[in-house]
Amino acid sequence: MRSLWAIGLALLLGSAQAALTDVTLDNGMRVIVHEDRRAPVMVSQVWYRAGSMDEFNGTTGVAHVLEHMMFKGTKNVPPGEFSKRIAAAGGRENAFTSRDYTAYFQQMQKDRLALSMQLEADRMANLVISDELFAKEIQVVMEERRLRTDDQPQSVLVERLMATAYQAHPYRRPIIGWMDDLQNMTAQDARDWYARWYAPNNATLVVAGDVKADEVIALAKQYFSALPAGALPERRPQAEPAQVGVKRIVVKASAQLPYLLMAWHAPTLKDWAQDTTPYALQILAGVLSGNDSARLQTSLVKMQQIAVNASAGYDAVSRGPGMFMIDATPAPGKSVDTLEKAIRNELERVQREGISEAELARVKAQVIAADVYQRDSLFYQAMQLGEYVTAGLPPAALAGRVGKLRAVTAAEVQAAAQQWLQDDRLSVAELDPQPLDAQPARANVPGVRHAN
Structure with missing residues (x-):
């Protein structure tokens, strides 16, 4: 087979x-x-x-x-x-x-x-x-x-x-x-x-x-061709200053459940042929979430029952700086603080012990299969090309993406976690749920679909 x-x-x-x-x-x-x-x-x-x-x-x-x-x-x-x-x-x-x-x-x-x-x-x-x-x-x-x-x-x-x-x-x-x-x-x-x-x-x-x-x-x-070129404004560099410590906010809003969002500043793909870290971070996101056997789902949701859901995300392609993000909802009776500590423990375990070759192979197969099946859609073929070239990357970067992901090693995933998932790059947001007040009905505005 x-x-x-x-x-x-x-x-x-x-x-x-x-x-x-x-x-x-x-x-x-x-x-x-x-x-x-x-x-x-x-x-x-x-x-x-x-x-x-x-x-x-x-x-x-x-x-x-x-x-x-x-x-x-x-x-x-x-x-x-x-x-x-x-x-x-x-x-x-x-x-x-x-x-x-x-x-x-x-x-x-x-x-x-x-x-x-x-x-x-x-x-x-x-x-x-x-x-x-x-x-x-x-x-x-x-x-x-x-x-x-x-x-x-x-x-x-x-x-x-x-x-x-x-x-x-x-x-x-x-x-x-x-x-x-x-x-x-x-x-x-x-x-x-x-x-x-x-x-x-x-x-x-x-x-x-x-x-x-x-x-x-x-x-x-x-x-x-008959349309004349325009005099485009000069695009100036807009580098983000280095963060110098953890940032934390609490947002109070009407909601049923609390919610935790953690975001680390991370690099994006610039030199697709030479860069390795963005590909390693994509694999790391797959290690942490993406299916029932991923680490956050297995540890936080199934075993410890601290969260009702938890996921990681990272986008390697953008014109500006990147973010590696983890979001989670605590289980009933569990605090956001307890949930954050559990997430940190999982990250520290990757940083300290790395990942196994079997785990790496499973995640690669998952990420590559998702990439292949997405390309089966004409719309997403065009969508990916547009995203890459608008970000300043050549079509060759998209064609070579799977090969670069296949080349990622377990050591590179561990090194990426150690270097980038550090507190000095981290911002944490907590949703503090407030009572669900009855919202007055608003008149429909033509052109907007109202949620039920």
Whole structure:
């Protein structure tokens, strides 16, 4: 019987045979095409290298607000018509904003790619941001903040922890923005953001699916080449000062259970061919959580019954600095302090004793299998390419990711835990649950889906 490792590697090698084309148009727009002929569909994504980390105090959330406004019409396409045309062609579309980028996508039959490019090129250059439509949409965004952050105690804790853990770096600001900034934002703020960052030389077009690279490149030239490059602002380094001791906060919010969040400053992938620590930290996250036999689940939830859940997470790919995070909810009758001590004991055990070769092999198989199965989706093939190149990494870094993970040693995992999971890099946030007060019902805001 073939092992999961062998099966995953075979799938990966088969996926790697798909052709990848990476070109840059004369106006600076990058075009990446990943050919995958398993189904007659395609996904097209336009990535702008502008996210919340590029914002200024006083206008936090403007990147996300502009994402909303991108669907509100251009000189050529009336408000709401963009989505209607995609739907009429049998496709689906949406967008998302992060700390590092804003991206827009369509999933359609392969023969409708021209429509996708035509519409994206139009709103890259011809967006109309009227005061009237902005006034309506900013209300939608504020309600979105209330629903997804203000009314979610764990989300509030994460937001406050980020504002504490980062002293200077713009990652300390929430992607959706502070409410006060949203309340005082104007249509001109959105227009300024659009003029500053929405240009072909700050964008990457990623197309994946049953397409031919030369035809995609020809369409990209047809629709985007006429758009002039913009004079992009200078991006200055925004290094985070070294932390000099543990930071702790307690957040009081209406909630049923307490909650613990621990975050350590950690490196991200910069030189993919030479870096080893980010890959070791990915394996460490898998050692600590990810399945029923992982250390946090086994020790804290099953054996000691101190927690009802516990997990670790780490993202190696970003434009800015990274965080290695552990979150957990204490079991009834157990304190957050007891839970934190138990987590620390597990980390100290890895730092002191390391991990076994069998444990390393199991986690590698799990991480690699997840990577392979994710690549089975056209959307995530394009998504990963967009994330990597927007972070300044070449497509080769994505193609080589599995090989780098396979090369991680137990000693490297132990060394990464020893070096990075130290108190001088740590911020701790505790949710102190307050009585659940009855919340008055709010009127529905068009465009926002209310939680039940």
